[in-house]
Amino acid sequence: MNILETERLLLRHLTPDDLDNKASGQFIGRCGLLPWQIDGVDEVEVAYTIAKAFWGQGLATEAALAIRDYAFASLGLTRLVCLIDDGNLASARVAEKMGMAFEKACEDEIGPFLLYGVVKE
Numbered sequence: 805m806n807i808l809e810t811e812r813l814l815l816r817h818l819t820p821d822d823l824d825n826k827a828s829g830q831f832i833g834r835c836g837l838l839p840w841q842i843d844g845v846d847e848v849e850v851a852y853t854i855a856k857a858f859w860g861q862g863l864a865t866e867a868a869l870a871i872r873d874y875a876f877a878s879l880g881l882t883r884l885v886c887l888i889d890d891g892n893l894a895s896a897r898v899a900e901k902m903g904m905a906f907e908k909a910c911e912d913e914i915g916p917f918l919l920y921g922v923v924k925e
């Protein structure tokens with residue numbers, strides 16, 4: 805099922821066929837919404853990973869903005885976050901372009917991360 809379309813991207817659930825990089829559309833990455841509990845608070849992360857060959861074309865930003873707008877307009881969410889490794893400047897920039905700002909440094913069982921967040925206007 806297609807979830808979202810942007811100018812250059814089709815966002816939908818992964819299927820086993822995606823492993824074959826089918827001719828109907830090249831598989832370039834994964835993105836979506838992930839639920840977390842951070843410091844006792846329920847949060848929803850906008851997560852994104854783009855294959856290296858496609859970096860620097862604005863694709864993560866394009867996907868992230870579409871997901872943000874869908875989450876706020878269609879899912880009724882009022883706040884979104886990103887969990888970013890310290891030093892991952894590209895990821896932090898994508899978060900900022902979603903309107904997010906750095907909130908605090910956190911740590912979970914996997915390790916430390918920076919919490920960025922945005923509230924629906």
Ligand SMILES: CC(C)(COP(=O)(O)OP(=O)(O)OC[C@H]1O[C@@H](n2cnc3c(N)ncnc32)[C@H](O)[C@@H]1OP(=O)(O)O)[C@@H](O)C(=O)NCCC(=O)NCCS
Pocket residue numbers: 852853854855858859860861862863864865866886887888889892893894895897898
């Ligand atoms: C982070 C990631 C998704 C960015 O994907 P992308 O499609 O290249 O991102 P975009 O092109 O939409 O935008 C990247 C922004 O970061 C900036 N950027 C890239 N590398 C940078 C660096 N080393 N320092 C500062 N800014 C940087 C770009 O200039 C761009 O900002 P701009 O449009 O204002 O110029 C990609 O690098 C990736 O998949 N990394 C590995 C997985 C990962 O880290 N995911 C995020 C986990 S929180």
